[in-house]
Amino acid sequence: MGRAAGRRPTLADVAERSGLSKAAVSMVLNDRPGSRLSADAAERIRAAADELGYRPNPAAQSLRLGKTRTIGFVSDEVTVTRYASGMIRGVLDAARAHDHTVLMAEATGHDLAEAVQAVTDRRVDGLLIGLMAARLIDVPDLPADLPIVLVNGVSAHDHSSVLPDERPAGAAVARYLLDRGHRDIGVIGDLPEVANDPRRSATIADRFAGIDAELARDGVSAARLDLAAWSPDVGFAATHRLLDAHPDLTALIAGNDSLAFGVYQALAERGLRVARDVSVISFDDDEFAAFQRPGLTTARLPYEAMAKRGVDMLLGHAEPGRVRLPMPLVVRDSVRDLSAR
Amino acid sequence: MGRAAGRRPTLADVAERSGLSKAAVSMVLNDRPGSRLSADAAERIRAAADELGYRPNPAAQSLRLGKTRTIGFVSDEVTVTRYASGMIRGVLDAARAHDHTVLMAEATGHDLAEAVQAVTDRRVDGLLIGLMAARLIDVPDLPADLPIVLVNGVSAHDHSSVLPDERPAGAAVARYLLDRGHRDIGVIGDLPEVANDPRRSATIADRFAGIDAELARDGVSAARLDLAAWSPDVGFAATHRLLDAHPDLTALIAGNDSLAFGVYQALAERGLRVARDVSVISFDDDEFAAFQRPGLTTARLPYEAMAKRGVDMLLGHAEPGRVRLPMPLVVRDSVRDLSAR
DNA sequence: GTGAAAGCGCTAACAT
DNA sequence: ATGTTAGCGCTTTCAC
Numbered sequence: 001m002g003r004a005a006g007r008r009p010t011l012a013d014v015a016e017r018s019g020l021s022k023a024a025v026s027m028v029l030n031d032r033p034g035s036r037l038s039a040d041a042a043e044r045i046r047a048a049a050d051e052l053g054y055r056p057n058p059a060a061q062s063l064r065l066g067k068t069r070t071i072g073f074v075s076d077e078v079t080v081t082r083y084a085s086g087m088i089r090g091v092l093d094a095a096r097a098h099d100h101t102v103l104m105a106e107a108t109g110h111d112l113a114e115a116v117q118a119v120t121d122r123r124v125d126g127l128l129i130g131l132m133a134a135r136l137i138d139v140p141d142l143p144a145d146l147p148i149v150l151v152n153g154v155s156a157h158d159h160s161s162v163l164p165d166e167r168p169a170g171a172a173v174a175r176y177l178l179d180r181g182h183r184d185i186g187v188i189g190d191l192p193e194v195a196n197d198p199r200r201s202a203t204i205a206d207r208f209a210g211i212d213a214e215l216a217r218d219g220v221s222a223a224r225l226d227l228a229a230w231s232p233d234v235g236f237a238a239t240h241r242l243l244d245a246h247p248d249l250t251a252l253i254a255g256n257d258s259l260a261f262g263v264y265q266a267l268a269e270r271g272l273r274v275a276r277d278v279s280v281i282s283f284d285d286d287e288f289a290a291f292q293r294p295g296l297t298t299a300r301l302p303y304e305a306m307a308k309r310g311v312d313m314l315l316g317h318a319e320p321g322r323v324r325l326p327m328p329l330v331v332r333d334s335v336r337d338l339s340a341r
Numbered sequence: 342m343g344r345a346a347g348r349r350p351t352l353a354d355v356a357e358r359s360g361l362s363k364a365a366v367s368m369v370l371n372d373r374p375g376s377r378l379s380a381d382a383a384e385r386i387r388a389a390a391d392e393l394g395y396r397p398n399p400a401a402q403s404l405r406l407g408k409t410r411t412i413g414f415v416s417d418e419v420t421v422t423r424y425a426s427g428m429i430r431g432v433l434d435a436a437r438a439h440d441h442t443v444l445m446a447e448a449t450g451h452d453l454a455e456a457v458q459a460v461t462d463r464r465v466d467g468l469l470i471g472l473m474a475a476r477l478i479d480v481p482d483l484p485a486d487l488p489i490v491l492v493n494g495v496s497a498h499d500h501s502s503v504l505p506d507e508r509p510a511g512a513a514v515a516r517y518l519l520d521r522g523h524r525d526i527g528v529i530g531d532l533p534e535v536a537n538d539p540r541r542s543a544t545i546a547d548r549f550a551g552i553d554a555e556l557a558r559d560g561v562s563a564a565r566l567d568l569a570a571w572s573p574d575v576g577f578a579a580t581h582r583l584l585d586a587h588p589d590l591t592a593l594i595a596g597n598d599s600l601a602f603g604v605y606q607a608l609a610e611r612g613l614r615v616a617r618d619v620s621v622i623s624f625d626d627d628e629f630a631a632f633q634r635p636g637l638t639t640a641r642l643p644y645e646a647m648a649k650r651g652v653d654m655l656l657g658h659a660e661p662g663r664v665r666l667p668m669p670l671v672v673r674d675s676v677r678d679l680s681a682r
Numbered sequence: 683g684t685g686a687a688a689g690c691g692c693t694a695a696c697a698t
Numbered sequence: 699a700t701g702t703t704a705g706c707g708c709t710t711t712c713a714c
Contacts, residue, residue: 008464057404058464059401059403060404063404092446096446101446101463103443104445105442106434118437120396122399123349123399123400143349231632233634261632268609288629291573291599
C-alpha cells in the first residue's frame with residue numbers, strides 16, 4: 001500500500017528492504033526471463049515494493065531505455081473544439097490499452113511544425129496528427145525514426161493515415177432515401193471550391209460522388225444547391241431557396257449536420273414538419289443530431305474508431321498504410337417511408 | 342538548423358563540436374548566472390547547438406532536476422465530451438505559456454484515483470482535476486508535495502479550486518428580464534434533488550438562489566417547474582406543461598442551454614416565436630446557443646478562464662485558494678424588450 | 683573563468 | 699542463481 005511519504009521510494013529502497021540487489025528487484029518487477037529468481041526472493045521483493053508503495057521513475061526508465069511510452073497527439077483544433085471529441089476519447093483509450101500516455105499539443109493559430117517540435121522535443125515514441133477536417137497536409141520534418149500516422153488526414157508522402165470512407169457513405173445515404181420511395185430529392189451543400197482542393201478537403205468530393213452515383217443508378221437527378229460554407233445559417237437560407245424553386249421535394253440531403261440544423265429551422269419556419277412533410281438526412285452525427293426533433297438520421301464520422309486505429313498502427317498493433325474506415329448510418333426519425341403508403 | 346539525423350545529438354556532441362566542456366555548454370544554454378563565459382565561447386556554443394539541431398533530453402533533465410515541466414490533467418469527462426472543450430483549450434494554452442506540457446487522463450468509468458495514479462506515476466509537477474459539472478469530490482491520496490487544484494469543482498478539504506460564480510449570474514439573468522419589462526416569468530429546470538446534494542452539484546443551488554432573490558427584489562414570483570434531469574427532451578416537455586398552466590408567460594428562464602434547446606422546439610410546435618411571443622434566456626453558452634434561431638441569450642460558463650486560472654495557481658503564478666470567476670451574460674436575440682412598446 | 687566528476691534512478695551486460 | 703557495475707544525458711558543486 002502506498003504511503004504519501006516524503007521522498008518517493010526508489011529501486012534501491014526496495015532492494016535494501018528486501019535484502020536483495022537492485023538488479024534482482026528490476027528483474028522481478030519487470031519479470032524478465034533472464035534468470036529465474038527463487039520464488040521466495042520474488043515474493044519478498046514484491047512485498048517490499050508494495051509496502052513502500054514503489055513506482056518506477058519513468059524519467060530514469062526513459063533515459064535508460066530510450067523509450068518514453070508516450071505518444072504525441074497534435075491536432076489543428078480537435079482538442080479544443082466540440083466536433084471531434086470522439087477522437088480524443090479514442091486516442092486516450094487506445095493509448096491506455098497499450099500502456100502509453102498521451103502528450104497533447106494544439107496547433108491552432110500556430111504553425112503545425114511548432115506544435116510538432118514541442119512534442120518531439122519531449123522524445124515521444126510516436127506521433128499522431130489529428131485533423132478537424134479530413135485534408136491533405138505537409139508533414140514537417142521530424143526525426144527519421146519517429147513513427148507517425150495521420151488521423152482524418154493524408155500527406156503528400158506515404159505516411160500512414162486513416163480516413164472516413166466517404167464514397168460508400170454517400171451512396172448509403174442516397175440509397176436509404178431511394179429505398180423509401182423518394183425520387184424528388186434536394187442536395188444541399190456541395191462545396192465545389194473546397195471539394196476541388198484536397199488541402200481544404202480530401203474527402204468531400206467522395207461524399208458527393210457517392211450520392212450522385214447512387215442517385216444516377218435509379219435514374220434520379222437531384223435538385224442541387226452549391227454552397228460556400230457549412231453552418232446552420234447557410235443551411236437555413238439554402239433550404240428556403242431550394243424549396244422556393246422546387247416546392248415538390250420530398251427529401252433533402254444535407255452536406256453535414258450543421259447544415260441540417262439550419263434545414264430544420266427553415267422547415268419549421270415554413271410550417272413544414274421534418275419527416276412527415278419533408279425528410280432530412282445528413283452526415284457526421286454531431287452530438288446534437290440526436291437532440292433534434294425528430295432525431296436526425298445521419299452517416300456517422302467514426303472519429304473514435306479512426307483514432308483507435310491510428311494509435312494501433314502507431315504502436316505496431318495494426319498494419320500500417322492508408323486506411324479508410326466505414327461511416328455507419330445512424331438511423332433516427334427524420335426520414336419518412338413513402339413506399340409504405 | 343535541425344537535421345533529421347540518425348542519433349539525436351547530446352550535450353556532449355555540442356561540447357565536442359564547440360571545443361568546450363559539457364558544463365560550459367549547459368551554463369550557456371540555460372544562461373545560468375554562475376560564471377560568465379566569454380562572449381566568444383558562448384557564441385561558439387550556440388552556433389554548435391544550432392548546427393547540430395540540439396534539443397535537450399527532458400528525461401535526463403527530469404532525472405537530474407527532479408522536475409518534469411509537465412502537469413497532469415485528469416477529468417471525469419471533459420476531455421471526451423464536447424461540453425467543456427473550452428477547458429482543454431485553457432489548460433493547453435496556459436501550460437504552454439509557462440513552458441509546461443500536459444499529460445491527460447480520463448476517469449470516465451474508472452476510478453478517479455486510478456486516473457490520478459496513472460498521472461502521478463509519471464511524476465508530474467502538479468495536478469489539475471477538471472470536472473464536467475461543478476461538484477464536491479474526494480481527492481485521492483497523493484504525494485504530499487504535489488500541488489493540486491480543482492477546476493469546476495471543490496473538495497471537502499482545503500484544496501485550491503476555481504468555480505463559476507453562479508449567484509450573481511442568476512441575478513443578472515433575472516435582472517436582464519426585469520429591466521426589459523417582463524413580470525410574468527417561468528423558471529424551467531431547478532433540480533431540487535441535485536441542488537441539495539453538493540456531490541451532484543455544488544453550484545446549481547446558487548444559480549437559482551440568484552434568480553429568486555433578484556425576482557423577489559421586484560416583487561415578482563415566477564411560475565416554477567422542477568425537473569429531474571437536464572436535456573432537450575425534458576425542456577421540451579416542461580415547456581408544454583408550463584405554458585399549458587400559464588399561457589400568459591412572457592419569458593422563460595431555462596436552467597441551461599440544453600434545456601433551452603427543448604424550449605425552442607416546444608415553442609415552435611405551439612406556433613410561438615422566440616423573442617416575439619415568448620422570450621428565452623439561459624445558462625452555459627453551449628456551442629449551439631449561437632446556432633439557435635434567434636440566437637440564445639445566455640450566461641456563459643467560463644471554462645477557458647477557469648482552466649487558465651487553475652493552471653496559473655498550480656504553477657504559482659496566481660494566488661492559491663478558493664476562487665469564483667464571473668459568468669458573463671452573452672446577449673443575443675432571444676429576449677424581447679417589453680418596456681419599449 | 684573553466685573543466686572534471688559525481689550522481690539523479692534505472693536496466694542489462696558481465697562477473698561471480 | 700545472484701550480485702556488481704557501467705552508463706543513459708544532464709546539471710552543479712568543487713577544484714583548478
